[in-house]
Amino acid sequence: MKKNILLLSNAYYPSIGGIENSLRHLAEEAKNNNDNVKIIVSDLSVPVGYPKKAIDEVEGVIVQRYQIAPLKNVFGKFLNLILSNYTLFKLLKSEFEKNSDTVVIARFHFAALLATKVGFNNVRYVVPSIVRNQLKAESKNTMVSKLVLKAKVFLHNIVQRKALRVCKNFVFSQSMLSQCKALANNTDSDYQITKPGVDERRFSPLCIADKQSQIDLLDLDSSKPIILFIGRFVKAKGADLLIQALAKVPDCQLVMVGEGEEKQKYLELVTNLGLGDRVKIFPPTKEVEKYYKIADIFAMTSNYEPLGQTILEALSSGLPLIAFKKSSEVDTATQELDIDEFVSYAENYTVTDLVIAMETAVNKLQTINPQIIHQVANEKFSWARLYKELVN
Numbered sequence: 001m002k003k004n005i006l007l008l009s010n011a012y013y014p015s016i017g018g019i020e021n022s023l024r025h026l027a028e029e030a031k032n033n034n035d036n037v038k039i040i041v042s043d044l045s046v047p048v049g050y051p052k053k054a055i056d057e058v059e060g061v062i063v064q065r066y067q068i069a070p071l072k073n074v075f076g077k078f079l080n081l082i083l084s085n086y087t088l089f090k091l092l093k094s095e096f097e098k099n100s101d102t103v104v105i106a107r108f109h110f111a112a113l114l115a116t117k118v119g120f121n122n123v124r125y126v127v128p129s130i131v132r133n134q135l136k137a138e139s140k141n142t143m144v145s146k147l148v149l150k151a152k153v154f155l156h157n158i159v160q161r162k163a164l165r166v167c168k169n170f171v172f173s174q175s176m177l178s179q180c181k182a183l184a185n186n187t188d189s190d191y192q193i194t195k196p197g198v199d200e201r202r203f204s205p206l207c208i209a210d211k212q213s214q215i216d217l218l219d220l221d222s223s224k225p226i227i228l229f230i231g232r233f234v235k236a237k238g239a240d241l242l243i244q245a246l247a248k249v250p251d252c253q254l255v256m257v258g259e260g261e262e263k264q265k266y267l268e269l270v271t272n273l274g275l276g277d278r279v280k281i282f283p284p285t286k287e288v289e290k291y292y293k294i295a296d297i298f299a300m301t302s303n304y305e306p307l308g309q310t311i312l313e314a315l316s317s318g319l320p321l322i323a324f325k326k327s328s329e330v331d332t333a334t335q336e337l338d339i340d341e342f343v344s345y346a347e348n349y350t351v352t353d354l355v356i357a358m359e360t361a362v363n364k365l366q367t368i369n370p371q372i373i374h375q376v377a378n379e380k381f382s383w384a385r386l387y388k389e390l391v392n
Helices: 019-032 076-098 111-115 132-135 141-168 174-184 208-217 237-247 261-273 289-294 310-315 351-367 370-380 383-391
Strands: 006-007 036-042 055-058 061-066 104-108 123-126 168-171 189-194 228-231 254-257 281-284 297-300 320-323 341-345
Touching: 006 019, 006 111, 019 036, 019 310, 019 383, 036 076, 055 310, 076 111, 076 310, 104 383, 111 123, 111 141, 123 141, 132 141, 141 174, 174 189, 174 297, 189 261, 208 237, 208 289, 208 310, 228 237, 228 289, 237 261, 237 351, 254 289, 261 281, 297 310, 297 351, 310 320, 310 370, 320 351, 351 370
Parallel strands: 006 036, 006 104, 036 061, 104 123, 123 168, 168 189, 228 254, 228 297, 254 281, 297 320, 320 341
Antiparallel strands: 055 061
């Protein structure tokens, strides 16, 4: 029997990221199961020049967008939050009136909570992060910016806590479960631990000849191992430490794919450290797999990461990893994935320890079999399995 599936988040393509990627694959699984699927998101991160259509079709799936900032004047900032969520509420109410049995899968707490408010009973909240923990890494210098950050955390805490108390919650790690419970003050029975998937058709190792041709296209040096970083350029991702560590490991090069508020800082670091010939920065792309295919090592340098979809994509692409061990400064779930044989860990959240991990990973390259890593990843992580858990 066909099901009606509604996927909710705050952004979708052309915005590119791990959460957006998860919605894309869940939508694909819905189509594979002959279910009816629709996506509702805001127009967050939709670039200038992209058609500003309220209803779009992306890869055969209807995507309905509402304005995140309908008012553009200086006073609008205070009203946009109310107006945008009111618009979302009306859209969800309309969907509920069409079919109250729709299964709602939400990856954003405002959307998850509003879906319950309009009457949906089958709301699955797939928790991407705890916002207050994610925002800890944001550095604010002025008194005004610090107050704004506190206000933001306060608001998100209220909404996310309520969403965690009224939805059926899915988390990707024990660490994430503990963080959720600490915020919502509920119990283990309110959560189900699961794992996301990875598309082995997109993310797989290349043969040596094909890899070489792709390296040449990107104007990279095939004689030096390529370390890959993919993610948003924000403080919590730790890419500044990665650039500094690269300066101390001269036989490697770094490819960075992403964008964000820290980009200028990264560019300045690259220039100041004289790394212009060993660091290449590329914008986000829907075809991110092409960068995994030319890399030798993947860097997961976040100090906060509830799981990290990029880890799974890297593994499926046959790449060993470098990452920081969990500590008082690092709250990640990498060590929960049972993939330690493919990870070179930095013991502490420092450039010095990251250099050691980087050198260890490079020295292991001759003994690494990308096909084995690919096989392990695809045995452990499946979008089809996740979709069935969420829907059933």
